Amino acid sequence: MGKGFFAHALSFGALALGAPLAAEETGFEAAFDTALGTEVRSPARFDAVYANPLEQQIAALADGSNGRIGVYAIDLSTGREVGILADQLFPMASTSKVAIAATFLAGVDAGKYSLNDEYRLPRPGGASMAAHRHLALMISKSCNDCTDALLAAVGGPKAVNKFMKDAGIDGFRLDRTIRTLIREDGRVDPAWTVDPKDSATPRAMGQLLAGIYQGKWLSDYSRRVLMDAMLETTTGKKRMRSALPMSAQLAHKTGTLSRTASDIGIFHTADGRAIAAAIYVTGQSPSMAIENGSRARKLEARASRDARISNITYALYNGFEQQPGDGRNWANADYGGN
Numbered sequence: 001m002g003k004g005f006f007a008h009a010l011s012f013g014a015l016a017l018g019a020p021l022a023a024e025e026t027g028f029e030a031a032f033d034t035a036l037g038t039e040v041r042s043p044a045r046f047d048a049v050y051a052n053p054l055e056q057q058i059a060a061l062a063d064g065s066n067g068r069i070g071v072y073a074i075d076l077s078t079g080r081e082v083g084i085l086a087d088q089l090f091p092m093a094s095t096s097k098v099a100i101a102a103t104f105l106a107g108v109d110a111g112k113y114s115l116n117d118e119y120r121l122p123r124p125g126g127a128s129m130a131a132h133r134h135l136a137l138m139i140s141k142s143c144n145d146c147t148d149a150l151l152a153a154v155g156g157p158k159a160v161n162k163f164m165k166d167a168g169i170d171g172f173r174l175d176r177t178i179r180t181l182i183r184e185d186g187r188v189d190p191a192w193t194v195d196p197k198d199s200a201t202p203r204a205m206g207q208l209l210a211g212i213y214q215g216k217w218l219s220d221y222s223r224r225v226l227m228d229a230m231l232e233t234t235t236g237k238k239r240m241r242s243a244l245p246m247s248a249q250l251a252h253k254t255g256t257l258s259r260t261a262s263d264i265g266i267f268h269t270a271d272g273r274a275i276a277a278a279i280y281v282t283g284q285s286p287s288m289a290i291e292n293g294s295r296a297r298k299l300e301a302r303a304s305r306d307a308r309i310s311n312i313t314y315a316l317y318n319g320f321e322q323q324p325g326d327g328r329n330w331a332n333a334d335y336g337g338n
Helices: 003-017 021-036 053-061 092-109 131-140 144-154 159-165 178-183 202-214 222-231 289-295 295-321
Strands: 069-075 079-084 119-120 128-132 252-259 261-267 274-282
Touching: 003 053, 003 128, 003 274, 003 295, 053 295, 079 202, 092 131, 092 159, 092 178, 092 261, 119 131, 119 144, 128 131, 131 144, 131 178, 131 222, 131 261, 144 159, 144 178, 202 261, 202 274, 222 252, 222 261, 252 289, 261 295, 274 295, 289 295
Parallel strands: none
Antiparallel strands: 069 079, 069 274, 119 128, 252 261, 261 274
16 A cells, blocks of 8 residues: 555544544545445345245244244246245255155166165164165155165265255255164254254255256156155145145155154146245244153144144145246156146
């Protein structure tokens, strides 16, 4: 810096010292801007801003006063999105099984494995079953041992993380087998603490669903295998499924751990548009200690989490229903009619 800068700085300092307070502030800022090329900025605002009335409605239903709630949904015909805490990490629980299944099926498409290959259940005396049976049960019945069998086959969590990274999806991290995840469950309260282990953002899981539906990473046959398994899901009957008509053809996967419930899936509007949605609900009781201290309070909290998912799903279905599309779904093949 040369003498000119310091002379200029001294001149606006002398000007400010001889002026009233209001003029001093204005003169100081103006001179500072002139000298350093900055500008006066208004204080940052932190008011919630919603992209549309539907997002505002979902935000009200996803009120986080009793625990964090994350939502992401996208209309695969129009590209319209809704997101509430869509980029915050939540415990995946068993919703991670969709990513594990997709990783295995991508390996099938690459010739690494076959759906007829047999894998033993990872438990004493565990039976051997064909991969297609493992996959069907890990999704439709949320079989944990079936999941760990296929997870071991693909090379563990690192292989699944690589699949997601190669797919261009951020905000996903798998660390443990399902058996280990369950054994260590309850160490962190997900209602108020963000644990990066075995977590994903609602947006990441919504993008995974959308890409599977659209055939981005899997052959049409492998895509149908996974979607068919999701159509047969029997868990979480009071979550997404309770809010949708049969005509919505829900294909989904639920997740449950201590103080958290989730549901991710594809459903259809009356005019045939596919909606990919991911909903993660935590808490809904005063504390982990209170919930764990009473079976009645635990069941009440579980019911509250399920109800949150159901109510949000109902609002998403009706909200997207009222926003007509152009009749197209972004998929490389039709799906959902069989």
